[in-house]
Amino acid sequence: MVDTLDKAARSRNMSRIRGKNTKPELIVRKFLHSRGVRFRLHGKALCGKPDIILRKYRAVIFVHGCFWHRHENCRLAYTPNSRIDFWAKKFEMNQERDKRVHSTLKKDGWRVLTIWECALRSKDIELHLSEAYHWIISTIPEKVIEDIGLGYDKRLPRSNVDDIHNSEGV
Numbered sequence: 001m002v003d004t005l006d007k008a009a010r011s012r013n014m015s016r017i018r019g020k021n022t023k024p025e026l027i028v029r030k031f032l033h034s035r036g037v038r039f040r041l042h043g044k045a046l047c048g049k050p051d052i053i054l055r056k057y058r059a060v061i062f063v064h065g066c067f068w069h070r071h072e073n074c075r076l077a078y079t080p081n082s083r084i085d086f087w088a089k090k091f092e093m094n095q096e097r098d099k100r101v102h103s104t105l106k107k108d109g110w111r112v113l114t115i116w117e118c119a120l121r122s123k124d125i126e127l128h129l130s131e132a133y134h135w136i137i138s139t140i141p142e143k144v145i146e147d148i149g150l151g152y153d154k155r156l157p158r159s160n161v162d163d164i165h166n167s168e169g170v
């Protein structure tokens with residue numbers, strides 16, 4: 001069966017997700033670095049292999065792609081219009097795993113931050129990153145950072161990453 005998420009669209013989507021300079025996770029890592037926050041990546045020993053681990057703050061960060069992790073009411077989480085059963089099953093599995101991982105980590109005493117991709121593609125990206133920083137240094141058990149309905153810039157100019165650094169005087 002042919003997937004109507006055609007090649008061009010798919011590769012656009014992939015480059016949005018995996019693009020070297022636009023990779024959402026990389027933006028978060030660069031930001032943390034600029035704030036002098038030390039972290040580790042992809043903790044294999046931890047449930048769900050969180051993207052970023054901050055042991056000192058007993059915190060983990062997941063940078064979730066809105067499409068794969070099905071960010072509710074988000075324009076990036078569109079539903080493909082073919083192979084509906086295939087996608088529905090895949091999405092359901094992803095969501096169930098996320099829930100399971102989340103509750104296991106919390107049970108083990110980790111604080112959990114979820115940053116949705118849309119927040120990092122938003123015009124308010126600096127605000128969202130600053131929210132993330134304030135959560136890290138807090139004792140709040142969990143937080144979700146998202147950008148539903150706010151200024152959305154799908155181009156995410158490469159200079160965004162540098163701008164953040166510059167504004168931090170780094």
Ligand SMILES: [Zn+2]
Pocket residue numbers: 066071074075076077116117118119146147
């Ligand atoms: Zn989203």
